[in-house]
Amino acid sequence: MLVIGHRGAMGHAPENTLQAIQIALDIGVDWIEIDVYAVENEMVVIHDDDVDRTTNGHGPVMEHSLADLRKLDAGNGQQIPLLSEVVNLIDAKAGLNIELKGPGTAAPVINYLNTQLPAHWAADQILLSSFDHLELLSAKRLSPIYNRAPLFWTGEIDYDFVMRELEAVCINPSLHMVNQEIVDEAHSNGLAVLVYTVNEKADIERMRKMGVDGIFTNFPDRA
Ligand code: G3P
Numbered sequence: 001m002l003v004i005g006h007r008g009a010m011g012h013a014p015e016n017t018l019q020a021i022q023i024a025l026d027i028g029v030d031w032i033e034i035d036v037y038a039v040e041n042e043m044v045v046i047h048d049d050d051v052d053r054t055t056n057g058h059g060p061v062m063e064h065s066l067a068d069l070r071k072l073d074a075g076n077g078q079q080i081p082l083l084s085e086v087v088n089l090i091d092a093k094a095g096l097n098i099e100l101k102g103p104g105t106a107a108p109v110i111n112y113l114n115t116q117l118p119a120h121w122a123a124d125q126i127l128l129s130s131f132d133h134l135e136l137l138s139a140k141r142l143s144p145i146y147n148r149a150p151l152f153w154t155g156e157i158d159y160d161f162v163m164r165e166l167e168a169v170c171i172n173p174s175l176h177m178v179n180q181e182i183v184d185e186a187h188s189n190g191l192a193v194l195v196y197t198v199n200e201k202a203d204i205e206r207m208r209k210m211g212v213d214g215i216f217t218n219f220p221d222r223a
């Protein structure tokens, strides 16, 4: 079962910071997950659509200039990172799951990957995910070489869309949604299952027994 550091390793350091990502790397995660927004054509790594919860600033991410976002303290004196800084820190030593969180992120993320991803990274070390499945479809149309994973919080999974339109490699359901039937059906369709966010040891074991292929966790050391 793959261990994916959630927002770096947010149980150990401020989420989506280089510090949290370094801790995840030190623990030895297989993959690292981050959330991105595109501001002034640059990808910034932050989860919420405003900066209030995770920084010392106020207001919507998209109403800030890039320079102002970079002046904020995202915890422990850390800056809001750029996608390029995250890529350089990970240095292909783990996979990188980029969640397309902000509006219109597919095009700038694909542009970054196609023009700036260092050559020693393989395309399959990148996984694009999103709750916005149409944004993932845009990513596929722009460049199909980066694997895609639709996120599901609840509800039905449209396997026809997931497999034939998105041509996804996996589905990423929430912990409260996932069950044996979903895992088995996904597997019978040739899709892997990555479950978020699995922090308790009992849940980690339950996911292992269910045969899920990977978990997102704030505490990768527990897995
Ligand atoms: O990608 C898994 C998980 O990160 C999705 O939920 O809200 O933590 O971005 P959220």
Ligand code: CA
Pocket (backbone or CB within 6 Å): 033, 034, 035, 099
């Ligand atoms: Ca996320």
